Each structure stands twice: as structure tokens, then as C-alpha cells.
Amino acid sequence: MEARGAAERSPLAGLPAWVLGLVPLALIAAAVAAFALFGGPGLGERTGPPVEEVAVERTVLHPGEIELTIRNDGPDSVTIAQVAVNDAYVNFSGAQQAIGRLGSETLTIAYPWIEGEAYRISMLTSTGATIDHEIPVAVETPEADAGFFGLMALLGVYVGVIPVALGMLWLPFVRRIDRRWIRLLMALTVGLLAFLAIDATLEGIDTAAEGAQAFGGASLVFIGALASYLALSGVDSYMRSRGEGDRAQGAAGTHLALLVAIGIGLHNLGEGLAIGSAYAVGALALGAFLVIGFAIHNTTEGLAIVAPLSERPPGVGRLAGLGLIAGAPAILGAFIGAAAFNSSLAALLLGVGAGAIVQVIQQLLPAVRDEQGRTLYPLSVAGMLAGLAILFATGLLVSV
Amino acid sequence: MDEQRKQSKSAGTEGDRRFNRRRLIGGAAAAGAALPVLHEVIPHAGLHHAVEGAKASGGSGQGASTNGHHMPGGTHTGFDSSARDVNHAANGFDPSEIVRDLDWGKTRRLASGRVLREWEIVATDKEIEVAPGVHYPAWVYNGRVPGPTLRCREGERLRIRFGNGSSHPHTIHFHGIHPAAMDGMPGVGEGIGGGQIPTGGSFTYEFDAAPFGMHHYHCHASPLSAHIAKGLYGAFIVDPRRGRKDADELVMVMNGFDTNFDNANEVYAVNTVGFHYQRHPIRVKRGELVRIYLLNILEFDQINSFHVHANFFHYYPTGTSLEPSEYTDTIVQGQGQRGILELRFPYEGMYMFHAHKTEFAELGWLGFFEVV
Numbered sequence: 171m172e173a174r175g176a177a178e179r180s181p182l183a184g185l186p187a188w189v190l191g192l193v194p195l196a197l198i199a200a201a202v203a204a205f206a207l208f209g210g211p212g213l214g215e216r217t218g219p220p221v222e223e224v225a226v227e228r229t230v231l232h233p234g235e236i237e238l239t240i241r242n243d244g245p246d247s248v249t250i251a252q253v254a255v256n257d258a259y260v261n262f263s264g265a266q267q268a269i270g271r272l273g274s275e276t277l278t279i280a281y282p283w284i285e286g287e288a289y290r291i292s293m294l295t296s297t298g299a300t301i302d303h304e305i306p307v308a309v310e311t312p313e314a315d316a317g318f319f320g321l322m323a324l325l326g327v328y329v330g331v332i333p334v335a336l337g338m339l340w341l342p343f344v345r346r347i348d349r350r351w352i353r354l355l356m357a358l359t360v361g362l363l364a365f366l367a368i369d370a371t372l373e374g375i376d377t378a379a380e381g382a383q384a385f386g387g388a389s390l391v392f393i394g395a396l397a398s399y400l401a402l403s404g405v406d407s408y409m410r411s412r413g414e415g416d417r418a419q420g421a422a423g424t425h426l427a428l429l430v431a432i433g434i435g436l437h438n439l440g441e442g443l444a445i446g447s448a449y450a451v452g453a454l455a456l457g458a459f460l461v462i463g464f465a466i467h468n469t470t471e472g473l474a475i476v477a478p479l480s481e482r483p484p485g486v487g488r489l490a491g492l493g494l495i496a497g498a499p500a501i502l503g504a505f506i507g508a509a510a511f512n513s514s515l516a517a518l519l520l521g522v523g524a525g526a527i528v529q530v531i532q533q534l535l536p537a538v539r540d541e542q543g544r545t546l547y548p549l550s551v552a553g554m555l556a557g558l559a560i561l562f563a564t565g566l567l568v569s570v
Numbered sequence: 571m572d573e574q575r576k577q578s579k580s581a582g583t584e585g586d587r588r589f590n591r592r593r594l595i596g597g598a599a600a601a602g603a604a605l606p607v608l609h610e611v612i613p614h615a616g617l618h619h620a621v622e623g624a625k626a627s628g629g630s631g632q633g634a635s636t637n638g639h640h641m642p643g644g645t646h647t648g649f650d651s652s653a654r655d656v657n658h659a660a661n662g663f664d665p666s667e668i669v670r671d672l673d674w675g676k677t678r679r680l681a682s683g684r685v686l687r688e689w690e691i692v693a694t695d696k697e698i699e700v701a702p703g704v705h706y707p708a709w710v711y712n713g714r715v716p717g718p719t720l721r722c723r724e725g726e727r728l729r730i731r732f733g734n735g736s737s738h739p740h741t742i743h744f745h746g747i748h749p750a751a752m753d754g755m756p757g758v759g760e761g762i763g764g765g766q767i768p769t770g771g772s773f774t775y776e777f778d779a780a781p782f783g784m785h786h787y788h789c790h791a792s793p794l795s796a797h798i799a800k801g802l803y804g805a806f807i808v809d810p811r812r813g814r815k816d817a818d819e820l821v822m823v824m825n826g827f828d829t830n831f832d833n834a835n836e837v838y839a840v841n842t843v844g845f846h847y848q849r850h851p852i853r854v855k856r857g858e859l860v861r862i863y864l865l866n867i868l869e870f871d872q873i874n875s876f877h878v879h880a881n882f883f884h885y886y887p888t889g890t891s892l893e894p895s896e897y898t899d900t901i902v903q904g905q906g907q908r909g910i911l912e913l914r915f916p917y918e919g920m921y922m923f924h925a926h927k928t929e930f931a932e933l934g935w936l937g938f939f940e941v942v
Contacts, residue, residue: 249703251701251702251703251704252701252702252703252704254836254932254933257929257932257933258929258932258933259701259844259845259932259933259934292836294701294704294829294836294837295704296703296704296705297705297829298700298704298705298706298827298829298830298836299829299830300829300830300832300836
């Protein structure tokens with residue numbers, strides 16, 4: 171009571187709350203401006219030479235030409251003065267000026283590279299530092315023309331849409347079996363998704379290590395995961411509040427299936443990304459084996475979508491929609507991966523996929539509960555372990 | 571294409587003289603130099619195509635990719651001739667001048683009748699541009715790398731006043747015959763003020779010019795590899811008493827720079843600037859005797875070598891004999907090895923010279939003679 175009285179007596183009492191909120195902000199801005207204006211008084215000159223860090227974000231090879239997209243991810247600006255390929259200086263164009271922090275430039279190097287051979291590109295900065303970039307196997311980068319996008323779309327359909335659709339054909343089976351077995355299937359789905367979440371996270375961390383670190387590196391995976399988890403939770407609670415009047419089991423099942431489809435779709439986006447980027451650098455053999463491997467791997471994802479739909483099956487159109495939500499992002503991922511691969515973006519997207527899956531697992535867990543309300547009981551644990559085992563085993567069939 | 575063929579055809583048949591530098595500017599130099607000789611002998615439509623392609627590209631290195639030639643100079647590596655050059659004014663020296671800059675010092679006659687020859691050398695710290703856009707924090711004698719080429723005659727008395735204006739201790743260690751105290755070695759000669767010369771210190775080296783030959787000097791402070799790699803070295807030429815035949819004399823110090831300090835060189839060169847004599851060929855006269863004083867001071871690498879195109883030379887190892895040891899077109903030198911090369915160019919044109927350790931060549935140790 172006494173404190174409150176003091177506040178009322180203070181000279182600020184007459185000001186509206188928003189002004190009080192803005193005052194510290196204005197003071198901070200003024201302090202920063204003054205600090206910058208006087209060049210950081212009292213701090214003196216920095217010691218030591220500039221820190222020059224450059225990441226190669228993209229390598230494109232055309233006959234007689236190597237194109238590098240580089241990004242300055244160090245604190246100081248960098249000038250690329252000369253470029254050597256396999257210990258021989260070469261002509262290059264682009265990046266004639268200093269590249270500022272987080273700035274990006276494209277270097278075009280005239281070089282008669284030979285298919286299948288390895289190259290080391292050394293960029294010599296104005297201070298004489300070298301930034302090396304390895305091309306382990308030189309392969310011509312596919313042109314991003316209609317035929318190429320057609321091929322990527324076909325790949326996306328093969329590894330994403332068709333397997334998921336096939337997996338959804340388990341729906342009639344799911345509808346006929348006993349509740350106990352439904353719970354087992356849901357547990358199996360949880361296991362499948364847990365595997366995908368782990369896989370996407372590790373893939374994201376690997377990918378993040380390759381590119382510019384200034385955007386956050388591996389932390390992007392976790393930021394992406396958290397963001398998608400929160401976003402899906404928000405969407406989920408919004409949908410629940412709107413569907414309050416219709417709390418029938420079937421509606422909840424459809425809702426759950428949609429969430430599962432979204433989570434799997436985000437995962438397949440990452441999968442397409444991996445396929446597309448591997449294809450672009452020639453590291454992917456587009457054989458039947460790859461497609462069959464992915465088909466088996468992803469068919470189980472279709473099962474995960476239909477498992478919650480045992481009570482009230484939706485119409486064919488709705489089912490197709492769910493299948494597309496889950497499978498089609500593979501096509502988009504393949505496009506992005508092959509045409510505009512950027513490891514920071516890829517890491518973020520893989521994290522988004524992982525976070526979405528975790529959210530979906532959380533949604534599925536109530537459906538695993540038995541009559542006593544237990545989530546982990548022998549049958550459910552067996553189902554989860556089986557899910558992990560299935561994806562582990564089918565994952566051995568593909569390597570990207 | 572037909573018109574291009576005609577142009578080249580006429581140029582070739584009208585003789586070698588037409589293939590001068592102006593005609594070949596923009597980068598077809600290497601292919602062009604070989605062209606007059608090859609022109610009537612070899613089926614050459616493809617060659618014309620390559621040359622014209624390189625010309626058309628204006629040295630940008632693009633547009634000629636279908637011919638397999640990407641560099642200005644047609645077939646060889648090098649910096650883009652249309653790109654900017656090293657700033658020689660900022661460096662304070664120009665390899666095109668260093669190559670013929672023979673410093674005879676100042677002389678006076680002693681009471682005994684002998685010639686006393688004197689120089690002043692100051693060591694400083696200086697950032698130099700060793701390839702276009704690439705800067706290196708060097709240590710320099712008299713503001714340049716290599717240091718001044720000291721030239722004298724056998725039997726003269728030499729006096730070299732050394733002042734150390736660098737932030738590190740240095741010495742000048744001469745190759746030659748002299749007393750221990752004059753050897754420029756840390757720990758030897760400190761008693762008379764020599765040995766290692768601290769920052770701000772000075773010392774006068776004094777000894778007789780012996781033996782005649784092609785020698786050199788360098789800093790011998792510790793760590794030795796750093797003090798050499800940073801640029802403290804130069805050529806030291808002692809003429810025989812009777813002198814040598816008149817010739818167009820060139821000094822070539824084969825060196826390199828470890829710009830990222832990983833104990834391996836990033837830039838290789840003669841007289842410091844990578845590809846300098848590709849961009850600015852050394853002009854010599856047809857038929858005239860050319861004498862090259864060649865020194866290998868390259869740090870970190872085991873050997874260096876010198877090869878001249880389309881010609882042979884007489885080689886005098888260390889220059890201490892008046893009889894050549896070999897008639898060849900390629901010689902190999904370890905660090906500190908040096909010698910004298912004598913040759914005449916019988917034909918006009920552009921003739922490449924480079925390390926026949928091709929890695930070094932493609933990292934800067936490559937140039938041209940332009941014979942007129």
C-alpha cells in the first residue's frame with residue numbers, strides 16, 4: 171500500500187504507460203548512436219590482423235568454368251585478390267570489391283576441369299590468407315531447365331507421393347481390426363516418427379556444418395524445430411477451440427491425421443532437399459534401387475497417416491489431400507535442393523521438419539493409451555520399437 | 571573464321587617481325603610466339619582458332635573455353651592481363667627495373683692504390699604487394715625485395731654500412747671469403763659491434779671481394795627461415811679482374827612468399843612479383859649476348875629451376891669459372907645455389923622462361939623474353 175502511494179506521488183505518474191515503456195528504448199538508441207558516433211571511446215584500436223572467414227555456399231560446374239557462391243561469415247570485410255585451382259593461379263571474374271560481413275558474391279573461374287577429378291580451389295585474400303574449397307568429384311551441374319525440373323518432380327513423386335499413397339491403402343485394414351491393434355499401430359507410428367525426428371536432426375546438424383556459420387550453424391536446426399513445434403501447437407489449439415462443439419472421436423481422428431500429414435510433409439521436404447542437392451553434385455545415382463528404397467521407407471509414413479482414421483474414414487478427396495500434404499513437399503524439396511541449395515536454409519528446414527514431428531508425436535500419444543490410461547505398456551513399447559526398427563532397416567536401403 | 575584465318579596467314583608469311591608485342595596484346599602471346607615457327611609446318615586451323623579465340627576474349631579468360639584455352643597468353647596460366655597490376659609505386663620498386671639494376675656503389679682509391687667500394691643498406695619493415703591485390707608484411711633491404719644487387723670487382727675492398735631500422739634484429743651475411751667477425755652471424759663478432767644488430771643499431775661490414783662469381787647476401791638472424799622468407803636477401807656479384815664480355819646483363823632472384831604463414835609459399839616469382847614478366851616481358855635484342863645472374867633463395871621448397879623456351883644457354887655454376895659446365899635449357903638450384911647463364915636469341919618473338927617445377931610456374935614463376 172505504501173509502495174503504491176509512492177508511485178502515485180512520483181512526477182512520472184501523469185505520463186501514460188506507453189511513454190514509460192518507450193523511454194528506456196529511446197535512451198538505449200541514443201547511447202548506441204553516441205557510442206558509434208565517437209567510435210567506441212576508450213576502447214582503442216583492435217589488435218591483430220583482420221579475421222577473414224569465407225564460406226562457399228554453392229558450387230556450380232559448367233564446361234570450362236567453375237562458379238562459386240561465397241559468403242563472408244567473419245567479422246571483417248574480405249577481398250578476394252587471386253584464385254588458384256590445384257596450385258595454379260587462374261582468371262576469375264566477380265568479387266572485385268571487398269565483401270562486407272554476411273555479404274555474398276559469385277566468383278566465375280575459367281578452368282578446364284575434367285569430369286571425375288578432384289579440385290582444390292584456394293582463394294587468396296588481400297592479406298595473403300587462403301580460403302580453400304574442395305570439389306571432391308567434378309561433375310557438370312545440371313541446368314535448371316524444364317527437363318531438369320521435370321526430373322526433380324518425377325523423383326519427388328516417386329519417393330514422396332506414391333509411397334505415401336500406397337501406405338494409405340492400409341486404411342481398410344486399419345478400420346477392421348480391434349482397438350487394441352489400433353493402439354499398437356499408433357505406437358508403431360510413434361516409433362516411426364521418432365526415428366524420422368532423430369534422422370532429420372542429425373542430418374540438419376551435418377548440413378549446417380558445411381555452410382556459412384554466421385547464420386547460426388547447427389543452432390538453426392534447433393531454432394527451426396522449436397519454431398515449428400510452437401507453430402503447430404498453436405495451430406492445433408486453434409483448431410481444437412474452433413471444433414469445440416464437435417468433439418466426436420472421428421473429428422479428432424481427422425484432425426490428428428492432418429497433423430501427422432503436415433509433420434511428415436515437412437520431413438519429406440527435407441528428404442527431397444537431400445535428394446536434390448545430392449543429384450546436383452553428382453553424388454546420387456538415379457537408379458531403381460534408390461527409388462525402391464525410398465518407396466519402402468516412405469510407405470510406412472502412409473500408414474502413420476491413416477492409423478488415426480480408423481473410426482470415421484474420410485472421403486477419397488480428403489484422403490488424397492492428406493497424401494499430397496505428406497508427399498508433395500518432397501517435390502518442392504528436390505527443386506530447392508538441386509537448384510538453390512543453401513546449407514543454412516536446408517538446416518533450418520530440416521529442423522522445422524524435426525520439430526513438427528515431435529509435435530505430432532505429442533498429439534499421437536493419447537491415442538496409444540490403454541484402458542488403464544498407461545502410455546508405455548508392453549504392447550505399445552513393442553510397437554514403438556518395431557517402428558524404430560522398420561525405419562532403421564528400410565533406411566539402410568537408401569543412402570543420400 | 572575465314573577472315574580471321576586470312577589475317578593470321580598474312581601475318582605469318584610476312585615474317586616473324588610482324589609478331590611484335592602490340593599485335594599480340596590482350597593475351598595471345600604464348601600461342602602467338604610459337605606460331606611463326608610452326609605456321610607452315612603443322613596443320614593449324616585449330617591453332618588459329620585458339621589464338622583468335624583468345625584474342626577475341628580480350629584476355630578476360632572467357633569465351634575461349636571451347637578451345638580449351640582459358641588464360642590470357644593463350645595456353646598458359648597467369649593473372650588476367652586486363653585486371654589491375656601490382657602497384658609498383660606503392661611498393662617502391664618495379665621488377666622491370668630491378669632486373670637491370672646493378673648497384674656499383676661509391677668508389678674511391680685507398681692510399682695503397684686499391685679501390686674501396688661502399689654501399690649503405692638499411693633494413694626496414696614494409697608491406698609489399700607480391701601479386702595483384704595480395705599484400706605481404708615483408709622485411710626489406712633498402713625498401714625492396716630482393717635487396718640491391720651489389721656489383722664489384724675481384725680484389726676490391728668492400729665496405730657495407732648496415733643500419734637496422736626494422737622492429738626486429740637483423741644481420742647481413744655475405745657469401746664470399748671473409749673473416750669471422752664480418753660474417754653477419756648472431757653470436758660471432760659482437761665484440762667489435764657486429765653479430766646480431768638490434769633495432770636502431772648499425773655496423774659496417776668490410777672485407778675483400780673474393781672469389782669472383784655470382785654470390786648473394788641475406789639476413790642470418792634467428793629464426794633463419796623467417797628472416798629469409800620475409801625478404802631479406804639480394805644478389806652479390808663479383809666480377810673477375812679482367813671483367814666479362816659485354817652483354818645485356820639481367821639479375822633474376824627466384825623467390826616466393828608464404829602469405830598465409832603455413833610454411834609453404836602461395837606466390838612464386840623471379841624478383842618478387844608473380845607473373846610480372848608475363849605482363850611486362852623483358853625486352854632483349856636478337857643476336858645480342860644476354861647474361862643472366864640467377865639466384866635461388868626460395869624458402870620452404872627443396873629446389874627451384876630455370877628453363878628457357880626455344881633456346882639453350884651456357885651455364886656457369888656459382889660463376890666462379892670462366893668455362894661453362896653445361897650447355898642446356900634447364901637447370902636446377904637448391905636454396906642458396908646460383909650461377910650465370912649466357913645465351914643469344916637467334917629469332918625475334920616471345921619466349922617464355924619459367925621454373926620447370928611447373929607448380930611454381932603456375933603459381934607465378936613465369937615470364938617472357940621479348941626478342942626484338
